[in-house]
Amino acid sequence: MHFDFKKNYRIDIRLIKRGNQAFWYGLLLLGLLLAPAVLPKYFVAQMTFILIYSVIGAGLVVLTGVTGLVSLGHAAFVAVGAYAQAILMARGVPLLVSLALSGALAAMLGLVVGLPALRLRGLYLAIATFSFGFIVEILVSHWESMTGGNSGLSVPTPTLWGVAVTGALFYYLCLVVLVLCLLLVLNVLRSPTGRALRAIRDSEVSAQSMGVNLALLKTYSFVLSAALAGLGGALYAHVMTYLSPEQFGLNLSIELLMMVVIGGVVWLQGAVLGAVFVIALPQAIAVIKDYLPPAIGQQTGLQPIVFGLVILFFVLVEPTGLYGRWIKVRTYLELFPLCPGSVFVRERHFLRTERLK
Amino acid sequence: MTLLRAEHLTVRFGGLVAVKDVSFSVESGQIFCIIGPNGAGKTTLFNLFSRIYAPSAGRMLLDGVDFTTLPPHRIAQLGIARTFQNLELFDHATVLENLLVGRHRFRRHGFLAETGFDQVVWQAELESRRAVENIIDFLDLHRFRDTRVGALPYGVRKVIELGRALCSQPRLLLLDEPSSGLNAEESEDIGYWILDIKRHFGITVLMIEHDMRLMGQVSDRVLALNEGSVLAEGSVQEVQSHPQVIEAYLGVQA
Numbered sequence A: 001m002h003f004d005f006k007k008n009y010r011i012d013i014r015l016i017k018r019g020n021q022a023f024w025y026g027l028l029l030l031g032l033l034l035a036p037a038v039l040p041k042y043f044v045a046q047m048t049f050i051l052i053y054s055v056i057g058a059g060l061v062v063l064t065g066v067t068g069l070v071s072l073g074h075a076a077f078v079a080v081g082a083y084a085q086a087i088l089m090a091r092g093v094p095l096l097v098s099l100a101l102s103g104a105l106a107a108m109l110g111l112v113v114g115l116p117a118l119r120l121r122g123l124y125l126a127i128a129t130f131s132f133g134f135i136v137e138i139l140v141s142h143w144e145s146m147t148g149g150n151s152g153l154s155v156p157t158p159t160l161w162g163v164a165v166t167g168a169l170f171y172y173l174c175l176v177v178l179v180l181c182l183l184l185v186l187n188v189l190r191s192p193t194g195r196a197l198r199a200i201r202d203s204e205v206s207a208q209s210m211g212v213n214l215a216l217l218k219t220y221s222f223v224l225s226a227a228l229a230g231l232g233g234a235l236y237a238h239v240m241t242y243l244s245p246e247q248f249g250l251n252l253s254i255e256l257l258m259m260v261v262i263g264g265v266v267w268l269q270g271a272v273l274g275a276v277f278v279i280a281l282p283q284a285i286a287v288i289k290d291y292l293p294p295a296i297g298q299q300t301g302l303q304p305i306v307f308g309l310v311i312l313f314f315v316l317v318e319p320t321g322l323y324g325r326w327i328k329v330r331t332y333l334e335l336f337p338l339c340p341g342s343v344f345v346r347e348r349h350f351l352r353t354e355r356l357k
Numbered sequence B: 001m002t003l004l005r006a007e008h009l010t011v012r013f014g015g016l017v018a019v020k021d022v023s024f025s026v027e028s029g030q031i032f033c034i035i036g037p038n039g040a041g042k043t044t045l046f047n048l049f050s051r052i053y054a055p056s057a058g059r060m061l062l063d064g065v066d067f068t069t070l071p072p073h074r075i076a077q078l079g080i081a082r083t084f085q086n087l088e089l090f091d092h093a094t095v096l097e098n099l100l101v102g103r104h105r106f107r108r109h110g111f112l113a114e115t116g117f118d119q120v121v122w123q124a125e126l127e128s129r130r131a132v133e134n135i136i137d138f139l140d141l142h143r144f145r146d147t148r149v150g151a152l153p154y155g156v157r158k159v160i161e162l163g164r165a166l167c168s169q170p171r172l173l174l175l176d177e178p179s180s181g182l183n184a185e186e187s188e189d190i191g192y193w194i195l196d197i198k199r200h201f202g203i204t205v206l207m208i209e210h211d212m213r214l215m216g217q218v219s220d221r222v223l224a225l226n227e228g229s230v231l232a233e234g235s236v237q238e239v240q241s242h243p244q245v246i247e248a249y250l251g252v253q254a
Ligand SMILES: Nc1ncnc2c1ncn2[C@@H]1O[C@H](COP(=O)(O)OP(=O)(O)O)[C@@H](O)[C@H]1O
Pocket: A356, A357, B013, B016, B018, B036, B037, B038, B039, B040, B041, B042, B043, B044, B045
């Protein structure tokens, strides 16, 4: 058990709040840095995927978990980032510049989508973003001169100062991008803007009456989220090496949304945990398959079913996701044996009929 | 000096006229109380002042500045803060965070500065925190500082909403039934706080109140509404003894 003695206000604002946090995150970073040296190539490739998904997930956490806006069209931002990256690189734009441009292009699209989406909420927003994702998918498959249409588009090998950035090097590039993105988002979340976004999620009327410009901040949330998705997409293009429109359909949007819900949609850590889960699960299923009776193991569609069950489990039983569960376990261990069961009882919610009357 | 001025305000919802040609003025430094039976249009008036609704006719001025068509998020900037009859808190955030949102109108830096969290942002955050801690001291909320608001009892949540409005350092504070749902002891506390808000912070208070005792304890001036129109305006005694007010409340001819 520990106590926090807060001696000044800075402690509450700092990113690292306790010494042991610095230790564990430092250890994690060290592990990630050493990974390519000790792990087989295949693992490093999978971890690269996790890093990329985490970048995209961080954006979804901002939009969905923090601001409370659901997007079923996030694959479109990923697609724009990925195609922009492929097209820019093919025209000789340097790697880092084209990464930034791809993210910026997706951000601009986020602005275009964010503005009309301002008046929508919940299911209506989900439908609107879904349609947007669909439109982008169709545009990509029909704009053949740029995107290669349904026959696809190959992505040039990235180079930085004349060195081909592949394998372990590309893994490090993704790691740097992820760390920078997480720091940026953490800064936003601890600033007045972050608080305003959470305020919008919980009560739009009172956020507004405290001076929060709903239109501006919701748009900002869309733009930031789209930029991260675009940046993730740009990195994704290099892992895929070959792009085609169906990679960026509704499936991907749902997979991304599932990822953050499973991980714990209100925490950035949740985005990363969710990414680990979404990448690791198909591998786990592939391994387990061989041990299952053939009637089950050889079924087609085993993976979507398992995914569906997992998401159902989280929505019904653990809406705070993996990270929420971890926080509970950690609290329990820290307080042991003084922890009464009532600590984990879900909060009561007050009825909110007649909100303004 | 007149702080708030409502001139011939009218609000229609379809066929229903919720507020009918209401005019009044709140003097600076006053505690001004609006009373009236349920459905009289009191909350609708507040929603006009916070620009959630637009009046069908009439205009409103704060310190001579017409804000009838100001966008709702600019109202805080103008110096008006409010609480809600049925609590509109940020349930998933801590008490501290809720109060800090009250400081949003003092945000001076842009999005870019925030992504880097530079010194300017740091200083602004520390300053916000100091201001919020003053309100925490004032309302005695230390125990709950890091608790999630959704988990707190109703009485405390009510105080937090008051605190959040105070954090924006308003010139005019709108309180919608500050004592509803509270027990006698809690509503007595609220009464003292309202008086202190006027005395120590010099904030003008416009409040809606059902509890006649609390109303009598704090009000400098009272306005009685019924079915959207003004019945009477004056001191506590004048309004309480007004025959039409008694009739509206008791439903009998006085
Ligand atoms: N948004 C709305 N749409 C339609 N009718 C409304 C709306 N808001 C309030 N009303 C009606 O206006 C009248 C006054 O309501 P209100 O101002 O909430 O009364 P109170 O004095 O009890 O606060 C009521 O009849 C209410 O039903």
